Amino acid sequence: MKFRVLGCSGGIGGNLHTTSFLLDQDVLIDAGTGVNELSLTELSKIDHIFITHSHLDHIACIPLLLDSVGFMREHPVTLYARADILEILKTHIFNWKIWPDFSEIPSVQQPFMRYQEIEVGETISLNGRKITALPANHVVPAVGYHLDSGAHSLVFSGDTTTNDAFWKVVNEISNLRFLIIETAFSNSERDLAILSKHLCPSLLTEELGKFTGNAAVYICHLKPGEMELIMDEINHSEHGVHAKMLLNNQVFEF
DSSP states (O other), rough: OOOEEOOOOOOOOTOOOBEEETTTTEEEEEEEEGGGOOOHHHHHOOEEEEEEOOOOOHHHHHHHHHHGGGGGSSSSEEEOOHHHHHHHHHTTTTSSSSSTTTTTSSSSSSOOOEEOOOOOOOEEEEETEEEEEEEEEOOOOOOEEEEEEOSSSSEEOSOOSEEEEEHHHHOOOOTEEEEEEEOOOOGGGGHHHHTTTTOHHHHHHHHHHOOOOOEEEEOOOOOOOOOOHHHHHHTTOOOOOOOOOOTOOOOOOO
């Protein structure tokens, strides 16, 4: 698998883009503003979008992507998510008020998009690639994802906070090579992190203390203006956490 970071910031501004990852040429993991990094031709090759949750910074470009390339494609783009996440999209985005319902355009028989429900623990196999939904603990229904090429794996936490169920699953992945986990706030905003069900460096340190593997750890979803502070607090933790900041256009092969 080839995993390219299109966006990994907790906000926008300059070269900062919100969460989206391109897997090979045909799969998106989330579709935040980072999708704008792709050309029209690249966008037209997207067959599958796996959604962690319904917050705008993770779905913002789905409506525009469908509108831009739907007519160029011969089959619909499939949106994968928990049933409650898909229901939010149907009710609040693809409702003919915020955006047209592309599951009916140009016709119900041949739409630009289709929905596919997945459950936590369920694995979708796409040409030998396995994508499994992982537990997440956020203020809205959410998941993370485990991407397995067979040789190695990558895990993306999605937006989450303290979550023992996540680590129980992750610690059982024998071929885990990369772990991407969010840390949205600095330690001075720990109360806000807890309220909004995100992580700050002190909470991240507690969570990584539950991790028994030895994968390389990368941090995403840092708030603009606090990125250096957050990373400094992570890497100077008294518990000796070693992590790197995820970067736009970074590529992982596994």
